[in-house]
Amino acid sequence: MKKIFGIIAIALFFYACGSDDTTLTTDDSGTVNTGNFDRSAMLTNWADNIIVPGYIDFNAKVNTLESATAAFTADASDLTAVRAAWLDAYTTWQRVSMFEIGPAETVNLRLNVNIYPANVTTIESNIDNGSYDFGLSSNRSAKGFPAIDYLLYGLGADETAILAVYNGTEGAAYKQYLNDVVADMKQLTASVLSEWQGSYRAAFIENDGASATASTDRFVNDYIFYYEKFLRAGKMGIPGGVFSGNVEVGNLEALYAGNLSKELFLVGLDATQDFFNGKAYNTNAQGESLSSYLDELNAIKDGVDLIEIINSQFDVARASVSALGSFESELSQNPPSTFLESYNEVQRLIPLLKVDMVSAMSISIDFADADGD
């Protein structure tokens, strides 16, 4: 008796010790959980129907931008086509910006293609010098979409003046820079896409556990981080002076083209809501998602219909922002009350996502490696 008891005690003790700080992974049959939501199906839907198609589309748009840029630099007589290609790619970017996990995280895709406002001084001095290393973090604000915004819209007062720069004495250097910026984006985008189409997809889906490093937990963190920092704060809060008390028009997205930041914001908002509902990229087909995950959990816990609350707040925020004039015109009001009211509607989603949703899923935000009791 005593011996058996001792053996059991020791075995249990070591089992518990062994699990210390390691990530427990699901066994291969773990996808057929009874009474449990199938996280692996959700990850598969995210990867195959949302993330990868998104990157394929974005990659295509960047390629189109590249050929449009090549055509423009060959014959700098008309900005229309290259501007349209830039806007098309920039709009598509809003749909993939939130996927900053795995390959995109490794290359810091978001920081490399959309730091705004662009640093005009650095851009000009780079062009002057004729040599620059886009791999340096100091050059991040001198490339990507904001730099192209400056190069296509900000070099002169009007189209004629801008074209004059490209056809002037420094024209070749400007053309070269424009081509290099686009080439850098193309290279980064292609590398992210090929990783997803290669080994990363399987790694992403296989990591279907429940630890802080599991794909679901990490991605939900990334998703909320995107919504809070880049969509809410970056596109509205910071320009609106929410964090400084002063309106900062210079921090609007697509500053030089102007009157685009609202549209870009709305695409980003659509993308986050579609992701929440697991909507396949550019279609209405829905798969396993955060919303169906909540549905499953609610079925178990008989709670309030959080999905409906979140979706209707998305709708309220969209309607409110859509009703605004361009962000530029809204921010010219002093104080920009209607803009800030819309901001508040956008803000209201954050506690719903960051408190209600994750607490229902038992996912910790900004996981801190510490003990609880």
Place this chain on the structure above:
Amino acid sequence: MIQQVKRYLNTQREAAPLAVFRVSFGLLMLASLIRFWSHGWIEKFYIAPSFHFTFYGFEWVRPFGNYTYLLFAICALSTIMIIIGYKYRLAIIIFFLSFTYIELMDKTMYLNHYYFISMLSFLMIFIPAGSYFSIDALQLSRKRTATPIQFVPRWTIDSIKLLLGIVYVYAGLAKLNSDWLVKAMPLKIWLPSKFDIPFIGDLLGQEWVHYAFSWFGAGYDLLIPFFLLWRKSRPFAFIMVIIFHVLTRVLFPIGMFPYVMIVSALIFFDVGFHKKIIYAFAKAVKYPQQLLETAQHYASRNLNLAKASIVIVAIFFTVQLLLPWRYLAYPGELFWTEEGYRFSWRVMLMEKSGYAQFKIVDGVSGKRFYVDNTDFLTPLQEKQMSFQPDFILEYAHYLRDHFEGQGHQEVEVYVESYVALNGRLSTTYIDPKADLAQIEDSFAHKNWIIPFTDEIKGL
């Protein structure tokens, strides 16, 4: 009655259980400190943050920058002295002071089990746990005039059992509420998320499992001290202790606590059990066996000190028994306001999370803006701050001072906060119209907390 108390206080028992307890306590504390250090937590939690949440009345307790490592080193050194029983009384005092200081440095790190360690080490100051099977005893034996003891006052062993009993029973009482028993909350949220645990993962999504765990947990906490006390049920009870704590260790990130509780429960075993352990160890370290059988009883050298010890321990337990009930003095739902929540063995009782956004208003210029919490707080601090009123207030005062230091005048601080508790939808937590810059912290009820909209019945 008084006669019985006196007789009880004069009863002596063999010291072996105390020696086993002392050594294992020291070893676990040493392991715990090494673990904390090796995770880089000293740097991460005590040195890196620019701001620390302090306990009311202990605002002067601060980390020492890089010298904080020294504090941990001193604490670790004292555990080694405790293990070998060298200058035990001094060692346990140093341990109590250094460990408690560490825990007071930042409220963010508060855990019931750290509080338990502090209280236990305080109690151990008054217990002659270092007088048997120790360096102290060995050194004493070299003097011709004195003999190391073999017996200690019975109450010293029983007091450890009592403290453990209080921890368990109060933890059990705290579970007697409608969320825990009727709704199986928060286990209904926590368990399904552990679906990837081997063998039992699939079960954890089942509703009946949530209820079974909830009820079993409450019953376990309430009854286990009694099953451990009763000799016949003791082996069974100890197996339950192991299963329960190992299970909690597997399911939740609770560090060393399960091991501390498992090892502590050994104190309930008979002297024979402990003597076997001691003899095995004594043989291994070549400790003279005749020192284990001196037949010497414990006699205090200073009678007044001995009496004072008993009085202090009596007061200590009175406080321990009363402190968890202080929440009754506050209106509102305890889980919501957390007024009287800490230091009460309320362990793993709620799934609570929040979101707090602070608005700064310059009272003179009227300029207003929001704060990015990540500028000031670590992720863990922000998380803990977002649903605990005393954290919110302390942080608001810090923001006031910070922005006044930046040249803003008559700064007003408001917070927009939402808190979700045990699966309920989040609701506004702090009155958004309350200027937190003007509110002083105290033990009085915080009337700037928006009352809980639901009801949780029970204790």
